[in-house]
Amino acid sequence: MIFSVNCILLGCRSSNTSVSENDNLIINKGLDEQEKANMTEILFENLFYNFGEVIQGETVSYTFHYKNVGNAFLIISNIETSCGCTRTIPSREPIKPGEKGKITITVDSEDKKIGEMTSYVVVTANTYPAQTMLTLHASIVSIK
Secondary structure (H helix, E strand, O other): OOOOOOOOOOOOOOOOOOHHHHHHEHHHHHHHHHHHHEEEOOEEEEOOOEEEEEEEOOOOEEEEEEEEEOOEEOOEEEEOOOOOOEEEEEOOOOOOOOOOOEEEEEOEEEEEEEEEEEEEEEEEEEOOOOOEEEEEEEEOOOOO
C-alpha cells in the first residue's frame, strides 16, 4: 500500500525568506523496497524560478522542464497550486523512460500586494517521492 504525505499548501505570501532545496521535496513514508522499485523517477532541471520584478497586474509564465529518469512510464496524477493566482499546464501524456516533459506555470499578479510574493506548486506522480514542490518567486512593483 502506498501512503503519500498530505501537504498543506502555503498561500502566496510576502516573505524575505528563501526556500531551500530541502524544502522542495516531500518524502513518502511507509513504502517498502518492492513498492519503491516499481516506481519511476522524475528529474526537474530546477525546482525554483525567480521572475524578478513584476509590475502589479502583469501575468507572467515559466516552464519547468523534467525528464523521466526511471524505468517505467511517468504519469502526473495531480498538480496543486498554493493560490488562485497560479495556473498550470502539464504535459498530458505519460512520459516514456528517458523522455522529457514540461509544466508551464502562469502567475497573475492582478490582486497581489506590492512586495515579495512566493507561490508553490505540488506535483504528484507515480514517483518516489510521490510529490515534488516547485517554487516561484516575484517582487511585485507598481507602475512608476
